[in-house]
Amino acid sequence: MRFSRIVLEQSLQKIGYSDIRLATSGEEALAMATERRADVVLADWVMPEMSGLELLGAIRRLDEQRHWYTAVLLFTAKGGNEALLEAFRHGVDDYLTKPPDHDELAARIYGAGRIASLHNALLQTTDAVQAANRELLAANQIDTLTGLGNRRYLELRLEAMLLSAQTRKSGVCLALVAIDHFKQVNERYSYDVGDEMLNNVALRLRNAVRPTDVITRHGEDTFAIAMAYQEPSHPRPDLFARLVETAGVRPYASDMGNIEITVSIGAHCHQPGAATEPLSDFIGTAEENLSAAKAAGRNGYVYR
Incomplete structure (x- = not known):
């Protein structure tokens, strides 16, 4: 597991990402996301104590509380349409079959980051408009x-x-x-x-x-x-x-x-x-x- 995390970190660094945090479990990843928001979370579908889908659900609930959107990608050894449908039914943004191809990883990370940026820009605009409208209504x-x-x-x-x-x-x-x-x-x-x-x-x-x-x-x-x-x-x-x-x-x-x-x-x-x-x-x-x-x-x- 540790070797996989190190390899993944090196791959992300090669394609230009620097703010990378590594967790050893789903609980630790959730704690990191709680302490400081993330744009994209990469997680294994199968993990001890907390699965990738359980982590996804916890992150979605956390995002609702702080009006933020985190893009979540799952790594999985599962294949077939059933696994794909299950992942998307739970709200995953994308998933990768292990071991991921370097170019595919770069493309999927870029796409997930774009999804998060668009969502968060929309949330920011909505918040600004709602705040302005509250101010306007109060002052006629x-x-x-x-x-x-x-x-x-x-x-x-x-x-x-x-x-x-x-x-x-x-x-x-x-x-x-x-x-x-x-x-x-x-x-x-x-x-x-x-x-x-x-x-x-x-x-x-x-x-x-x-x-x-x-x-x-x-x-x-x-x-x-x-x-x-x-x-x-x-x-x-x-x-x-x-x-x-x-x-x-x-x-x-x-x-x-x-x-x-x-x-x-x-x-x-x-x-x-x-x-x-x-x-x-x-x-x-x-x-x-x-x-x-x-x-x-x-x-x-x-x-x-």
Whole structure:
């Protein structure tokens, strides 16, 4: 057993992994995972005292308590579809037949790590959204249609971001995203479809930005995204081009069929180290840029 663990550790080191912890039993592995979270756990299906499937169940219960996801791979000498089905019925992410091939091990570990990263990114985003919504509901700063913050919430958060930027010599950017001719959507399809459209745009914008960025509803047809950044070269103009593509290029599915819209974006940024503008001037400049973007045509942006 010890020889197998050492060989496994050496194989993992060869493919670039360094944070490797070795356990001599399922109980010890569970204790290690309890003390410090793991992204991926490799375990033998057959172990003394606690089997691999029992360890898997214990890790799943532990993950539920701390809102985390650990990818679990089992090594087994068992073959056939029945063993495979049994493993997946218990919630295993993947399994390897002993002795594992070096290339197969690398591929399976990479895949398991990606599964864990995706799960945990989703959990982190969900936690951030839920925490923000609790804060908004408590302070009456939420838009009841989309569940986003309202204009008052944006002003409070943006003011705090600008104060922090002044202290830390960092940057802040505000992007206003407006649906072009939104009134025509309501008139042509109905207000219910218009409300559905607003929620769909809000969802696409949420998925396009970082969990730490602040998204609010700024007006009837307009959303605001406040972003903090450290790099002097950010934000790059391709960010706004990507937001245009995300929100306004692909059609939206509805009960009335696919609906195509366009968006206009006006953005204004506080550069690291620059003098801080009053909040009203900062928002006002972004609104002026939005008006310029609308005047210039659809699916475009103005950032200056």
